[in-house]
Amino acid sequence: MRVNLTVNGRPQTADDVWEGESLLYVLRERLGLPGSKNACEQGECGSCTVRLDGVPVCACLVAAGQAHEREVLTVEGLADHARQRAADRPATHDTPAPPPDTPEPAPGTDLAAARSWQASPADPANSELAPIQQAFLDAGAVQCGFCTPGLLVAADELLERTSEPSDEDIREALAGNLCRCTGYEAIMDAVRLAAARASQGG
Amino acid sequence: MGATRIPASLTQASQARGGVGESTPRPDGTLKVTGDFAYASDLWHEDMLWGHTLRSPHAYAEIRSVDLSQALRVPGVYAVLTHADLPAATHYGLEIADQPVLARDVVRCHGEPVAVVAADHPETARRAAARIVVDYRELTPITDEASALAPDAPVLHPGRTDAHAAHVPHPNVVHRQPITRGDVAAARVRADIVVSGDYEIGMQDQAFLGPESGLAVPAADGGVDLYVATQWLHSDLRQLAPVLGLPEDKVRMTLSGVGGAFGGREDLSMQAHACLLALHTGKPVKMVYNRFESFFGHVHRHPARLHYEHGASRDGVIQYLTCRIVLDGGAYASASPAVVGNAASLGAGPYAIDNVDIEALALYTNNPPCGAMRGFGAVQACFAYESQMDKLAAALGLHPVELRRRNALSQGAAMPTGQVVDSPAPVAELLRRVRAMPMPPERQWVTADEAGETIDVRALPGGRAGTTHGEGVVRGVGYAVGVKNVGFSEGFDDYSTARVRLQVVAGEPVAAVHTAMAEVGQGGVTVHAQIARTELGVAEVTIHPADTRIGSAGSTSASRQTYVTGGAIRHACELVRERVFDLGRARFGSHHPAWATAELLLEGGKVVTDGGEALADLADVLGDEVIDVEREWRHRPTEALDPHTGQGFGHVQYSFAAHRAVVEVDTELGLVKVVELACAQDVGKALNPLSVTGQIQGGSTQGLGLALLEEIVVADGKVRNPSFTDYLIPTIVDTPSIPVDVLELADPHAPYGLRGVGEAPTLSATPAIVAAIRAATGLPLRRVPVRPEHLTGT
Numbered sequence: 004m005r006v007n008l009t010v011n012g013r014p015q016t017a018d019d020v021w022e023g024e025s026l027l028y029v030l031r032e033r034l035g036l037p038g039s040k041n042a043c044e045q046g047e048c049g050s051c052t053v054r055l056d057g058v059p060v061c062a063c064l065v066a067a068g069q070a071h072e073r074e075v076l077t078v079e080g081l082a083d084h085a086r087q088r089a090a091d092r093p094a095t096h097d098t099p100a101p102p103p104d105t106p107e108p109a110p111g112t113d114l115a116a117a118r119s120w121q122a123s124p125a126d127p128a129n130s131e132l133a134p135i136q137q138a139f140l141d142a143g144a145v146q147c148g149f150c151t152p153g154l155l156v157a158a159d160e161l162l163e164r165t166s167e168p169s170d171e172d173i174r175e176a177l178a179g180n181l182c183r184c185t186g187y188e189a190i191m192d193a194v195r196l197a198a199a200r201a202s203q204g205g
Numbered sequence: 206m207g208a209t210r211i212p213a214s215l216t217q218a219s220q221a222r223g224g225v226g227e228s229t230p231r232p233d234g235t236l237k238v239t240g241d242f243a244y245a246s247d248l249w250h251e252d253m254l255w256g257h258t259l260r261s262p263h264a265y266a267e268i269r270s271v272d273l274s275q276a277l278r279v280p281g282v283y284a285v286l287t288h289a290d291l292p293a294a295t296h297y298g299l300e301i302a303d304q305p306v307l308a309r310d311v312v313r314c315h316g317e318p319v320a321v322v323a324a325d326h327p328e329t330a331r332r333a334a335a336r337i338v339v340d341y342r343e344l345t346p347i348t349d350e351a352s353a354l355a356p357d358a359p360v361l362h363p364g365r366t367d368a369h370a371a372h373v374p375h376p377n378v379v380h381r382q383p384i385t386r387g388d389v390a391a392a393r394v395r396a397d398i399v400v401s402g403d404y405e406i407g408m409q410d411q412a413f414l415g416p417e418s419g420l421a422v423p424a425a426d427g428g429v430d431l432y433v434a435t436q437w438l439h440s441d442l443r444q445l446a447p448v449l450g451l452p453e454d455k456v457r458m459t460l461s462g463v464g465g466a467f468g469g470r471e472d473l474s475m476q477a478h479a480c481l482l483a484l485h486t487g488k489p490v491k492m493v494y495n496r497f498e499s500f501f502g503h504v505h506r507h508p509a510r511l512h513y514e515h516g517a518s519r520d521g522v523i524q525y526l527t528c529r530i531v532l533d534g535g536a537y538a539s540a541s542p543a544v545v546g547n548a549a550s551l552g553a554g555p556y557a558i559d560n561v562d563i564e565a566l567a568l569y570t571n572n573p574p575c576g577a578m579r580g581f582g583a584v585q586a587c588f589a590y591e592s593q594m595d596k597l598a599a600a601l602g603l604h605p606v607e608l609r610r611r612n613a614l615s616q617g618a619a620m621p622t623g624q625v626v627d628s629p630a631p632v633a634e635l636l637r638r639v640r641a642m643p644m645p646p647e648r649q650w651v652t653a654d655e656a657g658e659t660i661d662v663r664a665l666p667g668g669r670a671g672t673t674h675g676e677g678v679v680r681g682v683g684y685a686v687g688v689k690n691v692g693f694s695e696g697f698d699d700y701s702t703a704r705v706r707l708q709v710v711a712g713e714p715v716a717a718v719h720t721a722m723a724e725v726g727q728g729g730v731t732v733h734a735q736i737a738r739t740e741l742g743v744a745e746v747t748i749h750p751a752d753t754r755i756g757s758a759g760s761t762s763a764s765r766q767t768y769v770t771g772g773a774i775r776h777a778c779e780l781v782r783e784r785v786f787d788l789g790r791a792r793f794g795s796h797h798p799a800w801a802t803a804e805l806l807l808e809g810g811k812v813v814t815d816g817g818e819a820l821a822d823l824a825d826v827l828g829d830e831v832i833d834v835e836r837e838w839r840h841r842p843t844e845a846l847d848p849h850t851g852q853g854f855g856h857v858q859y860s861f862a863a864h865r866a867v868v869e870v871d872t873e874l875g876l877v878k879v880v881e882l883a884c885a886q887d888v889g890k891a892l893n894p895l896s897v898t899g900q901i902q903g904g905s906t907q908g909l910g911l912a913l914l915e916e917i918v919v920a921d922g923k924v925r926n927p928s929f930t931d932y933l934i935p936t937i938v939d940t941p942s943i944p945v946d947v948l949e950l951a952d953p954h955a956p957y958g959l960r961g962v963g964e965a966p967t968l969s970a971t972p973a974i975v976a977a978i979r980a981a982t983g984l985p986l987r988r989v990p991v992r993p994e995h996l997t998g999t
């Protein structure tokens with residue numbers, strides 16, 4: 004069968020798709036987008052997490068036909084998506100700042116604390132990466148990296164809807180993404196770092 | 206078009222700049238966060254076929270016949286191969302060549318490969334494999350020590366000629382290593398307190414996320430190019446070339462992106478099968494295991510049964526230890542002999558005990574083959590001896606840390622092998638540090654403000670399920686410490702090869718580093734570039750993809766690559782540096798007397814004196830010269846252990862870590878929440894502090910998995926839970942905060958004083974967590990993983 008879908012903002016067509024093929028297979032093997040990973044193909048590990056019409060899903064559990072005429076966002080499109088999102092948002096200076104004498108108790112981590120985990124960023128000024136991608140690098144959240152694409156898509160979606168997540172919020176949002184290398188601490192640091200940078204306008 | 210996604214250009218994109226001691230970012234990091242990093246399962250070649258493996262559904266069976274006719278009729282199938290099609294050597298193995306490439310007349314374990322298929326779509330290959338008809342006659346499997354050594358037990362590998370065959374007590378014992386030292390009988394008399402226990406460890410899986418995969422491309426010269434995820438290219442090559450009937454120079458291997466390893470990629474998996482199919486069909490063949498197959502595609506951590514007895518005098522000094530460690534090696538030897546050596550030589554733990562009687566052995570059974578996994582024999586022993594320490598402390602009325610302190614190993618003390626520990630062994634200090642860390646707050650699930658108390662059930666045992674709001678929840682704290690060897694031991698010629706080339710490119714001095722080191726995620730590529738930057742004073746370092754065009758780097762295991770391949774790179778850089786100075790003296794020596802008299806260094810792209818005076822730009826010294834050095838480098842030699850007494854200088858280096866676990870247990874439901882898992886570890890020198898912390902946290906989490914979650918359940922030799930639905934590894938919800946205290950006491954024998962990092966934290970995490978659960982519940986808990994029913998008695 005033929006499947007028409009939009010992937011990372013671009014219309015795509017896959018021909019000769021067998022009915023049993025997953026969205027993951029079509030992305031990886033037919034559309035040349037192997038960034039979404041195939042660690043379990045049972046919906047247990049989250050390595051293939053993509054967004055289908057904005058909602059995080061395991062691409063291995065979505066039949067390719069179910070993605071027909073729908074929009075898919077993969078790790079390959081994450082940086083563009085973040086840029087678009089930033090452009091669509093009102094500029095920071097238009098947002099009324101809270102009065103200085105009534106500081107909100109921040110549920111997240113402040114930037115100074117978050118920065119203590121960073122590696123010296125590779126190229127912080129000119130990063131073409133999404134903020135969550137840069138934060139993963141800076142916090143040392145990438146080892147073998149096989150879980151990374153799925154985690155990035157899931158973490159980016161979390162921060163899109165929750166600007167200052169608590170630690171328990173982060174854990175809950177990423178509970179479907181297995182990582183075998185890091186022990187998750189650096190991943191927590193990365194999400195805290197990205198949230199702190201966003202909340203402080205940088 | 207050739208291979209469009211091959212690793213050469215898609216696993217490296219160096220932007221990083223830091224030297225030794227800095228938290229330089231990974232050179233492969235950007236590619237990994239953009240999705241462009243080429244893992245083995247991402248490879249693609251025009252006209253490629255997909256390979257699939259047919260595996261035995263039985264643990265032990267005779268193969269009476271194999272009928273391929275139905276499979277060969279499936280449209281899209283290019284080849285179906287069995288044992289009968291093998292062109293040359295029919296068996297391979299890491300230490301003993303006992304593993305069939307494809308089973309001939311018998312299968313010895315569930316999942317053993319019987320046939321391989323190549324087809325134009327992976328589903329076609331799977332369906333064709335399902336049409337192969339194998340007539341099996343099932344046999345009664347050997348599943349434990351009793352059935353392996355029974356008088357009528359079948360000998361699983363008759364006619365053994367391996368190095369251990371002559372000294373084992375039974376042919377179903379792969380290897381046995383006793384260690385005796387001192388006089389246990391005399392020490393027993395001095396012991397006021399004796400504690401003993403039987404302990405059991407379940408079968409743990411490495412569960413790396415990137416499945417076994419690779420792409421084999423047949424070459425015009427009759428050879429084959431293999432792009433593969435492995436831990437040791439040259440070990441694969443040594444086993445693979447004889448199977449293909451090719452000289453090693455016609456089997457060219459390149460490392461592709463590796464999605465974790467943890468020991469599970471030491472043995473061959475799909476390498477021989479993909480190459481055989483590629484050579485047979487004349488087409489590129491890709492093989493990618495799915496998760497189900499991955500559970501059969503690699504060896505696991507040896508399950509173990511251990512009996513320990515410690516005797517101590519009333520002052521808390523351990524007088525003697527006796528123990529017996531029985532490891533289930535499964536159907537094939539894999540790394541079992543070396544695992545036995547580790548379990549025995551590290552069986553007493555990081556304690557100074559003068560009188561020991563240790564026996565460790567591995568069995569051949571019809572269970573899944575077991576071999577290397579992070580911690581390698583030391584993990585099993587650590588759970589037993591640390592459980593014993595807590596038991597002994599309780600019997601003596603001492604704090605668990607105090608008992609350990611009184612018996613802690615230190616520099617200058619002897620191990621049970623008689624080997625004197627000749628570098629820092631800060632066992633007591635690590636325990637002191639981990640105990641001194643601030644405790645997580647009590648009732649951490651409660652937030653209190655003016656409005657009253659708010660409970661976040663996600664911070665409680667049971668989590669989101671909301672099974673408790675704090676009622677029935679008891680906190681416990683536990684401690685443990687462990688010792689792991691670094692590097693290959695027992696006389697193994699453990700070396701690495703590095704090539705370093707220095708030249709001027711576009712006006713800048715650039716160093717290129719080429720080794721066969723397998724980057725499996727640990728960050729070796731980061732550290733190797735840092736070493737070259739520090740030694741050569743250059744900013745630009747290119748890490749060449751790992752392949753077999755250079756000599757062996759040894760395995761990415763045994764916590765050894767930073768030490769051994771890092772050492773090789775440093776050594777090659779030193780030789781390059783000498784050549785630079787020679788060149789400088791020839792070109793500029795007459796300009797400044799310091800060229801002849803001063804100690805010279807390379808820093809910031811210049812030749813400088815030890816007084817800090819710049820003599821020349823490195824680029825000017827080099828000119829058009831290309832300095833190119835390739836060298837092997839070895840750490841100091843070790844000795845084989847005596848087969849009867851276990852005495853010998855067996856290990857290169859020891860590595861120590863200690864944990865403190867804080868758990869909360871819902872005692873009614875048997876649910877455990879690890880609240881914090883603090884670790885203190887001596888790393889000698891942290892070449893990249895961020896990577897070191899990541900290794901410690903990752904290793905600790907695998908220890909947490911063994912404590913609470915992870916076990917391959919095997920019944921009558923059959924694996925019951927080969928999926929991530931039923932084999933549970935820790936999620937981010939299961940994993941607590943892991944504060945890390947890094948100690949840096951230099952080992953004078955090692956490059957930069959460094960100590961291998963990766964494995965030690967995996968050891969002590971498990972017993973620390975179980976000790977904490979014991980403290981909370983008062984239960985003895987002799988087996989890991991601890992399951993809810995062990996806590997509720999249901």
